Amino acid sequence: xxxxxxxxRSLERGLALLRAFRPGSTLLGNGELAERTGLPRATVxxxxxxxxxxxxxxxxxxxxxxxLGAPVLSLAYAMRQGSEILRAALPLMRETAExxxxxxxxxxxxxxxxxxxxxxxxxxxxxxxxxxxxxRIPMELTSLGRxxxxxxxxxxxxxxxxxxxxxxRAHWPALQKEIRAAIAAVxxxxxxxxxxxxxxxxxxxxxxxxxxxVMNISLATERLSEQEIKTGLVSLLRGLxxxxxxxx
Amino acid sequence: xxxxxxxxRSLERGLALLRAFRPGSTLLGNGELAERTGLPRATVxxxxxxxxxxxxxxxxxxxxxxxLGAPVLSLAYAMRQGSEILRAALPLMRETAExxxxxxxxxxxxxxxxxxxxxxxxxxxxxxxxxxxxxRIPMELTSLGRxxxxxxxxxxxxxxxxxxxxxxRAHWPALQKEIRAAIAAVxxxxxxxxxxxxxxxxxxxxxxxxxxxVMNISLATERLSEQEIKTGLVSLLRGLxxxxxxxx
DNA sequence: GCAGTAATTCCACTGGATGGAATTACTGCG
DNA sequence: CGCAGTAATTCCATCCAGTGGAATTACTGC
Numbered sequence: 063x064x065x066x067x068x069x070x071r072s073l074e075r076g077l078a079l080l081r082a083f084r085p086g087s088t089l090l091g092n093g094e095l096a097e098r099t100g101l102p103r104a105t106v107x108x109x110x111x112x113x114x115x116x117x118x119x120x121x122x123x124x125x126x127x128x129x130l131g132a133p134v135l136s137l138a139y140a141m142r143q144g145s146e147i148l149r150a151a152l153p154l155m156r157e158t159a160e161x162x163x164x165x166x167x168x169x170x171x172x173x174x175x176x177x178x179x180x181x182x183x184x185x186x187x188x189x190x191x192x193x194x195x196x197x198r199i200p201m202e203l204t205s206l207g208r209x210x211x212x213x214x215x216x217x218x219x220x221x222x223x224x225x226x227x228x229x230x231r232a233h234w235p236a237l238q239k240e241i242r243a244a245i246a247a248v249x250x251x252x253x254x255x256x257x258x259x260x261x262x263x264x265x266x267x268x269x270x271x272x273x274x275x276v277m278n279i280s281l282a283t284e285r286l287s288e289q290e291i292k293t294g295l296v297s298l299l300r301g302l303x304x305x306x307x308x309x310x
Numbered sequence: 311x312x313x314x315x316x317x318x319r320s321l322e323r324g325l326a327l328l329r330a331f332r333p334g335s336t337l338l339g340n341g342e343l344a345e346r347t348g349l350p351r352a353t354v355x356x357x358x359x360x361x362x363x364x365x366x367x368x369x370x371x372x373x374x375x376x377x378l379g380a381p382v383l384s385l386a387y388a389m390r391q392g393s394e395i396l397r398a399a400l401p402l403m404r405e406t407a408e409x410x411x412x413x414x415x416x417x418x419x420x421x422x423x424x425x426x427x428x429x430x431x432x433x434x435x436x437x438x439x440x441x442x443x444x445x446r447i448p449m450e451l452t453s454l455g456r457x458x459x460x461x462x463x464x465x466x467x468x469x470x471x472x473x474x475x476x477x478x479r480a481h482w483p484a485l486q487k488e489i490r491a492a493i494a495a496v497x498x499x500x501x502x503x504x505x506x507x508x509x510x511x512x513x514x515x516x517x518x519x520x521x522x523x524v525m526n527i528s529l530a531t532e533r534l535s536e537q538e539i540k541t542g543l544v545s546l547l548r549g550l551x552x553x554x555x556x557x558x
Numbered sequence: 559g560c561a562g563t564a565a566t567t568c569c570a571c572t573g574g575a576t577g578g579a580a581t582t583a584c585t586g587c588g
Numbered sequence: 589c590g591c592a593g594t595a596a597t598t599c600c601a602t603c604c605a606g607t608g609g610a611a612t613t614a615c616t617g618c
Contacts (some may be wrong), residue, residue: 316566316567320574320575350576350577350578351577352576352577352578352579353576353577356575356576374584374585483565512578
């Protein structure tokens, strides 16, 4: 028997509509929204009207569709201001990225994905795949995601794995092995490694005492030997999370 | 008789709760939320639970209060990706800020405030008052806000003025004069001027053909003479909005 | 202008939302 | 350590707001 917290259906649905907007689907009509959320059209129509009235959506007359409105930007700004963790970590992240000439990231979990709170990169014009604050990356493929998984209770991990399995039928056996190995690595050594973006290797570690938060460092593979990883980067990451945790 | 669009009360209220989070009040408990929104406590309690379940709020156990969650960051990212205007304007804003050594802003209205979509400044470490994407600034005091007012229908302007009047009883006569003069200036010359932050002067102009969007340029007063304003900056701003509008 | 599609409004129904009151969970102080 | 004081949550009877299928209306592209 699932313990159902008294949830407000209309609000849930309204939030689901907002969540349907993603990079790549930034312009959605009522029909598309209804399809993506599985809600009846009439309901979507009414909810979008409310969202528009509140400024959270803008109606694009020409495209017969909606976009996210400026208030969400404002919320994000308030959110960043309010995040103690980000405030504590950011200066250190900047410093580390600069000194070590690597990328440093801070992320937290949202459902089956990870969301970057911040990603400080050495080269501001970035690598081809565009990653910044607010970017979503898959949990099952990334060092950040796997490091996060390692902090969850066993039962929760299995639940997540079941979800991933459904999404990645194709390479599941190999992928599952990787994920479980990463979790074991985090439990043993405090960090895990992955290479989601080709040519980029990343190490990630959970922030001690801050459930849900994970940090990573990443750099181009060409720039390092196996040796260097074992020595410099691991202790760099360890030092980073320790220091950030200490500042909280 | 007010034409009431069929609004969803629960959703409206949920959004109101989110909007209660601002820079400066980033950590709000149920009680404070109830007070700020005027909603009954029981209702707030249930709605916050839903917002937490959706990830939009995080419960801070220690503070007995809520913060905004990472998904709002993600929404903001999607919003920026989806804004054609921002995409069209940003390169030009960067270029102008760099070449002319000034700050260039793009904003739009939200209720009685303006929200910066982007503010590109010459010195990245900024002036004392921290302004970035998502920052809210008062409509009645700023060049951006007044330029926006000038684009509204007369009746709407009067409605807004009534609101400002209630908020600024003290200096209202002078302030009203300033605002009306600014509106007239925009209608006559296409731009208006204001100095909200002491020591900083700003010129703002609406984006032609894009109702609700306004751009500004600003710089330290010490750096210019009256002469320079009339000549260089005005035509710079005019050229800027023209070019951005042309790219849409 | 007309067909075809998408969005909105209508409306009877009903169950989800509501909020005052009671209960429970905390916290800080003596 | 326990108790007072406060804040949050749960309860519950009431009822109205939300719902969604169907009808209507608004668009758009041909």
